[in-house]
Amino acid sequence: MSRVHNFSAGPSILPKEVFEEASKAVIEFNGSGLSLLEMSHRSKDFVAVMEEARALVKEIYGLGDDYEVLFLQGGASLGFLISAYNMAGANGKSAYINTGTWAKSAIKEAKFLSDVNVIASSEEKNFGYIPKEYTVPADADYLHFTSNNTIFGTQFKAFPDANVPLVCDMSSDIFSKEIDATKFDLIYGGAQKNMGPAGATVYIVKKDVLGRSPLKMPTMMNLKIHVEKESMFNTPPVFSVYVSMLVLRWIKSLGLKEIGRRNDEKAATIYDEIDRNGMFKGTAATEDRSNMNACFLLADGLSEDLDASFLDMCKQANISGLKGHRSVGGFRASMYNALPLDSVQTLVEVMKAFETKFG
Numbered sequence: 001m002s003r004v005h006n007f008s009a010g011p012s013i014l015p016k017e018v019f020e021e022a023s024k025a026v027i028e029f030n031g032s033g034l035s036l037l038e039m040s041h042r043s044k045d046f047v048a049v050m051e052e053a054r055a056l057v058k059e060i061y062g063l064g065d066d067y068e069v070l071f072l073q074g075g076a077s078l079g080f081l082i083s084a085y086n087m088a089g090a091n092g093k094s095a096y097i098n099t100g101t102w103a104k105s106a107i108k109e110a111k112f113l114s115d116v117n118v119i120a121s122s123e124e125k126n127f128g129y130i131p132k133e134y135t136v137p138a139d140a141d142y143l144h145f146t147s148n149n150t151i152f153g154t155q156f157k158a159f160p161d162a163n164v165p166l167v168c169d170m171s172s173d174i175f176s177k178e179i180d181a182t183k184f185d186l187i188y189g190g191a192q193k194n195m196g197p198a199g200a201t202v203y204i205v206k207k208d209v210l211g212r213s214p215l216k217m218p219t220m221m222n223l224k225i226h227v228e229k230e231s232m233f234n235t236p237p238v239f240s241v242y243v244s245m246l247v248l249r250w251i252k253s254l255g256l257k258e259i260g261r262r263n264d265e266k267a268a269t270i271y272d273e274i275d276r277n278g279m280f281k282g283t284a285a286t287e288d289r290s291n292m293n294a295c296f297l298l299a300d301g302l303s304e305d306l307d308a309s310f311l312d313m314c315k316q317a318n319i320s321g322l323k324g325h326r327s328v329g330g331f332r333a334s335m336y337n338a339l340p341l342d343s344v345q346t347l348v349e350v351m352k353a354f355e356t357k358f359g
């Protein structure tokens, strides 16, 4: 199999050694004579996987007994609603920062359950920056934000200072750098970028959030019930949880500090070239550029036909997943944890060759 440089925005690249280990479990897991895919989620072997995955999340983020971790289904899209249900408080009011498509989706769901105040938005500039000036109303039950905007390539470099409980959709930069996770009452995110394959959604919730919401809650929305059932209220996405556990082991072995250093290096490599190369321009404000998703366009004045020429050159170099999201256009290089630096260097070589050929 020839090596592909995988810049997909998600589901996305995972460590090679994880694929190897995971493929063995599909054939036979733990010498049990059974594939992981045909095994009860209540079996001793799988319960151990779930427990290790939950424990690793806490260990990697340095969280103590005041936090719980769950692996549920429904993606971050259900997380928009689950977070709004569980974080609802006595005031019936919430605050949201609107930094892109996913933040808007979170706002839409929250409107079913609370009086939503959008306290800041970058929509007027097609979400090309992270708003910095805003006031969080003291009577908001919580503040919700999206730490990394996968589609628009912006990222919060510092988390909002809120005097109310803080909630974050961390789908596209979870475990990408060291953070102070104790700032949050709730973090959630789909596994399918930095943490594992599609299918599992991680929830990291402060214990005192559980049972606090005054809302009448459908059972599957209720994080307290999921915690009481040790993330096994219903059948969990076993394979996704297993592969996530393998990725979490890999993250632990490297450490978040080293992962963050690698992600900084990859991001500097691509952004330096976007800034140097006259054929391209970045779409995000420099100080808010995402380390995970670098979005860029052809420079002003260049024929749009050249988009296809550049993508064709990328294809020749075995680069995949570079086409930008339709709401931004151009190109998006997603550089999640498992993407090696040499893939970014290969992309930079193609950008240089493109400049030589068409510049």
Ligand SMILES: Cc1ncc(COP(=O)(O)O)c(C=O)c1O
Pocket: 010, 074, 075, 076, 077, 078, 102, 146, 148, 149, 150, 151, 169, 170, 171, 172, 190
């Ligand atoms: C930041 C962010 N939030 C939410 C979502 C939606 O996630 P899901 O497809 O898991 O529901 C995505 C998907 O890419 C995302 O990038």
